[in-house]
């Protein structure tokens with residue numbers, strides 16, 4: 301346990317010692333800020349219209365602002381996650397510091413989990429920015445916080461899965477740009493698989509649809525935890541971590 | 556302290572280390588001497604549990620590298636060929652990270668970091684970013700990293716490669732000063748480095764060990780400039796051997812074999828002596844027949860020549876770099 305945290309701390313320090321963490325935070329603040337004010341503006345517009353037309357049913361903030369925002373956040377995550385995971389192992393290989401990690405009295409699994417955890421914590425910091433925005437909704441309205449909590453849980457699970465896959469991809473090269481690009485491709489595929497299932501009903505299309513990250517995130521955004529979605533994300537996490545440990549093992553043999 | 560038996564490492568078809576065996580006793584400083592591509596780094600990577608051997612066994616302090624890697628790693632400090640440094644960290648941060656990684660208790664980390672910084676003379680840069688350090692300082696931070704957890708065994712891969720003469724001198728002194736507390740294996744392709752730093756030497760070439768001895772024995776053998784093969788008939792092997800040993804300038808006579816009364820010997824001469832004429836006269840004067848008298852290349856000498864050739868190349872590189 302101590303060893304995992306030792307690795308995580310070092311990883312987080314490296315993120316915040318280089319521009320990458322601040323760049324991500326700034327990019328995220330701008331993008332999410334844009335989505336947020338867009339959604340709020342739209343909501344206000346619709347509310348005004350309905351008031352003017354004499355219909356004054358209460359507008360649902362959860363349904364009209366929070367849910368679309370969570371869906372957007374899920375998609376934005378697909379683009380930012382490769383930037384977080386790409387350096388994890390590729391940079392250690394390039395610098396030769398992998399030799400320090402692999403000859404120190406720590407298990408490979410502790411190194412992997414430490415790095416993965418650090419990446420997840422950085423992603424959680426990004427989500428923190430979106431939470432700041434969401435805070436305004438609570439200041440001016442009365443949204444239900446429970447579905448939102450489930451939505452954020454889903455975002456963390458989604459990031460956990462994709463970061464685990466990204467960590468694995470990062471062990472396969474010493475060039476972090478390549479690792480980032482391949483991870484980006486993988487994230488993109490896991491997103492667009494959903495589109496196929498929209499018009500095709502054959503088995504292969506169903507399977508592709510099942511592999512789609514967005515499809516499994518959608519229920520979370522409504523505040524619904526379905527076991528099959530949770531299982532999907534947890535399997536993605538286990539698969540990524542497992543592949544990473546196998547990859548490190550084979551790295552030792554070939555070195 | 557270190558025991559290696561029939562160790563082999565193959566990369567695909569290429570055999571990097573071929574059935575090598577050696578032992579290192581506690582407290583020794585052993586020089587692992589060999590030209591580039593000899594298999595030094597590979598052997599060290601196996602000893603440090605970075606990679607498993609293809610076959611054979613290696614153990615450190617009684618723990619097998621395959622069966623108990625964590626125990627082995629706790630007892631080894633390793634400085635790879637390029638020091639494993641994180642450029643974005645400050646020196647003290649880096650050393651504290653490695654200290655925790657090596658399992659030093661929380662309460663002792665900063666004391667231990669201060670101690671090794673002092674020891675390796677990096678205290679004055681401890682608040683500097685590693686990316687801003689000179690090569691000499693990087694090497695010393697690498698050494699500090701290796702001795703942090705006070706390991707029984709230190710494994711140093713070419714610790715002076717790429718340094719300037721002053722830095723080389725300082726690094727060698729530092730390594731010598733570590734000798735009392737640790738068993739040390741250091742690799743190098745420079746013969747004088749072994750002479751100045753080590754007590755024992757293992758010469759490795761093309762994945763095979765070609766010699767292992769104390770530094771004194773080996774250097775005196777290397778300095779014996781010439782070896783001559785002498786084949787004689789007419790007397791018993793011992794008599795001939797006694798007579799040849801008595802020739803002035805002869806350092807050593809080794810009986811190779813005897814077939815049908817033909818005895819062959821390898822005669823090594825002392826430095827700067829040409830003993831061939833004297834040997835011939837002694838054989839003829841004793842009334843025996845001389846069948847063959849020719850210089851032989853000592854296998855050690857061959858290796859030595861190869862080593863000195865690469866050393867000269869390295870020196871030329873160094874000079875080019877400093878201009």
Ligand SMILES: Nc1ncnc2c1ncn2[C@@H]1O[C@H](COP(=O)(O)OP(=O)(O)O)[C@@H](O)[C@H]1O
Pocket residue numbers: 554555566569570571589590591592593594595596597598
């Ligand atoms: N990762 C690797 N893959 C394939 N061959 C390698 C690898 N590492 C080293 N070798 C080969 O193994 C041999 C020994 O290399 P090495 O142990 O690095 O020698 P040294 O450290 O003595 O210079 C060389 O022929 C080298 O080309």
Ligand SMILES: [Mg+2]
Pocket residue numbers: 592595596597636
């Ligand atoms: Mg080497």
